[in-house]
Amino acid sequence: MSLHESYIHTRAFARIDGGKLGLFWICSFALFVFNFSYPLCGMLWVITLIATPFLIGIMTRRYAVNQLNGKISYRRAYVYSFLLTFYAGLILAIVQWVYFQYLDHGTLIDKYTSLISSKDVNDALKNMGYKMEDIHDMIGMFKSLRPIDIALQILWSNMFAGLIISLTTALYASSRKMLK
DSSP: OOHHHHHHHHHHHHHHHHHHHHHHHHHHHHHHHHTTTOHHHHHHHHHHHHHHHHHHHHHHHHHHHHHHTTOOOHHHHHHHHHHHHHHHHHHHHHHHHHIIIIIITTHHHHHHHHHHHSHHHHHHHHHTTOOHHHHHHHHHHHHHOOHHHHHHHHHHHHHHHHHHHHHHHHHHHHSSOOOO
16 A cells, blocks of 8 residues: 555544544533533543543554554554544534534633632632733633634644644554454
8 A cells, every 4th residue: 555545544534533533522512511500511521531532542543453454653643643633623623613603602701700700719810829900801802702713722722632642642552463
């Protein structure tokens, strides 16, 4: 298989698993949104964050076992892992844009504002050396962001995280010969 065919093959399977990971991230985002109303959702959201690198590693390893007879180079595993997070990030960004454009109407920022305005959080921020005027400026900046700005910022964050996570997941997937 040529390098070009290998890349096309890797990209195609990364799209499929990226769709699955994207659905997982959408559920994670929903848990984040509901964590302000239901504290249990906050714990489940953190669990999904912790589980993400393991899920990427499992998907990359499964790709190696099922499609490449258990033999995958570090570079190919890295590309696969990164493309997996990239496609999942695109799906999540679209869903987040729809959410912030049509459903949220500033509710999430208002919840953050009320959280930061509470006496306990306010005292904690002061003890950490933050000035309240800086906090209010930051909240004002968040309120001025358009839904597309928020979605793109989260997409870039997910892509950067994917670059970092892929370093370790590729090492895991390419570390040894895997049998079916």
